Amino acid sequence: MSRYEDFQDFRAKLNDKILSRGTKTTKRFFTLDGNAYEPGALDAKTKELLGLSASMVLRCDDCIAYHIDQAVQAGASDEELFEVFDIALIVGGSIVIPHMRRGVEFLEECRSMG
Amino acid sequence: MSRYEDFQDFRAKLNDKILSRGTKTTKRFFTLDGNAYEPGALDAKTKELLGLSASMVLRCDDCIAYHIDQAVQAGASDEELFEVFDIALIVGGSIVIPHMRRGVEFLEECRSMG
């Protein structure tokens, strides 16, 4: 199984457990988390890129993978994604690099799933 | 070998190396780290939950696993643990979610070891 499939699989399985066993506040947070990326004054692609830049400087590989996948589905080009990687690198420094490496690899896998 | 056994195994093996080769300050820190969770004005279970909430917002999977295991041994219920997850999620945001997923999976493994 590819990293892409592994990631989607584990994510779906555990989200189900959290949504059935978690507190009401946790469940509502999951709903808000989804709502935050719906188009408004900013379009959906821009919002995914904002989530990606935040996730990269916080160095959360699963969050990075998720937002790359969503940004690709919202029509982001590789050029746009590499400019987001660039800003995250400048803001967050060289410790972002290992996460950028895994992000670039994951992006290639997303493109190959299309 | 399960994740639970892997984790305990690696932890024990490397702690031994650190305690035999590390500085005197490092060894004393390890002792203090143990002392901090002994019951005082707050009981042992509450202290483990405090360590868990701190570990979750700092997003340290091994620390989360350790404090879940200790909290379970100190008698914490799943309801109590999910309320700790909830506070960590609200304080630390959606980047806590991947760690909550692995924490929930680890909790199930802890319960099944009992």
Place this chain on the structure above:
Amino acid sequence: MSRYEDFQDFRAKLNDKILSRGTKTTKRFFTLDGNAYEPGALDAKTKELLGLSASMVLRCDDCIAYHIDQAVQAGASDEELFEVFDIALIVGGSIVIPHMRRGVEFLEECRSMG
């Protein structure tokens, strides 16, 4: 005006602005943030202490002040609060110390307001 009053004042004034001008998701997040500390399997005091330990390791002075104030109102003793400071210090290291200093000063001010 004391730091305590300054803090409460600025917090109230800007929360009003955020709640009148922010997105629907932001407003709902503020509600969830309040709900997370309501008593459940864990009582209100324990929940405030969990929020305090998380805020200390994330080194957010305003969050620390807020949870100290709430914990005091929920009946936390100084002994309990210093044990929370202790765990935050061990988990988060010496960079927590400057925030512990300001927390101890704020705690004294909270007690003197009573």
Place this chain on the structure above:
Amino acid sequence: MSRYEDFQDFRAKLNDKILSRGTKTTKRFFTLDGNAYEPGALDAKTKELLGLSASMVLRCDDCIAYHIDQAVQAGASDEELFEVFDIALIVGGSIVIPHMRRGVEFLEECRSMG
């Protein structure tokens, strides 16, 4: 002097010192930091919003103030800025709130300078 003027003043004065006394690598980093926000596949406003979202989750008040100012100059509306605040809040959690408060106050000052 307003917070806006204080901030610009101190920033300019110390940047001058760093650029005259810092290492060659530091100076080149300052240049790169400027280059990263120039329009490319993404326009300048979007890049400032990406820098803002990264700065908010890393909770750097001066960085937040800087990117709000730049985003306003690049034509960002309040609606767009509040949606960035929203994503930063969801990704980074309640510890982002104190920085959002100061960001909202700074935004009002930026608008009043116009």
Place this chain on the structure above:
Amino acid sequence: MSRYEDFQDFRAKLNDKILSRGTKTTKRFFTLDGNAYEPGALDAKTKELLGLSASMVLRCDDCIAYHIDQAVQAGASDEELFEVFDIALIVGGSIVIPHMRRGVEFLEECRSMG
């Protein structure tokens, strides 16, 4: 009163309170924190620079001020300190810049106290 004096004053006053009222673990941690910077395989100056680089990437202004002061007392030159600032900037990114600004200002004050 200068920032240097303010800082030393508040630090001394609150450390006294913490050492008289804190837990035994907290007091021992303060002792360890002092011990860690005593010369060993590495000399005292190098250890202060290591503490400074760690404090800069964690963006703790008081910790940065403290280690600059100690490093100056241990004989560090401005050239050495600016190379530490440089590494912290590359590792930690542009969010380190506001702390570098305040560090440079504090360094000038330390030199003028000599």
Place this chain on the structure above:
Amino acid sequence: MSRYEDFQDFRAKLNDKILSRGTKTTKRFFTLDGNAYEPGALDAKTKELLGLSASMVLRCDDCIAYHIDQAVQAGASDEELFEVFDIALIVGGSIVIPHMRRGVEFLEECRSMG
């Protein structure tokens, strides 16, 4: 394949992709990142130790592995490296421990490659 080889391999392969596909700013950042560790007022070994202490408190395993490897090549002894681990532990707290464990294991592998 050992963790050492895996790490070097993946690092080289993805750095190539980033350097061929990344933005000009990203490429320049990679150059600066290399330059920052060249000897100046501080020698190469000290600079690697500074990078290591920063990487440990930021808890970046790949960065820790990289700087351990470079420090070993620049002549750092185990005693020196354990004193860096010690300072990182005191500054960053118990959440550094899991990274110290993996760092100690990696150091042993580096020594066995020699």
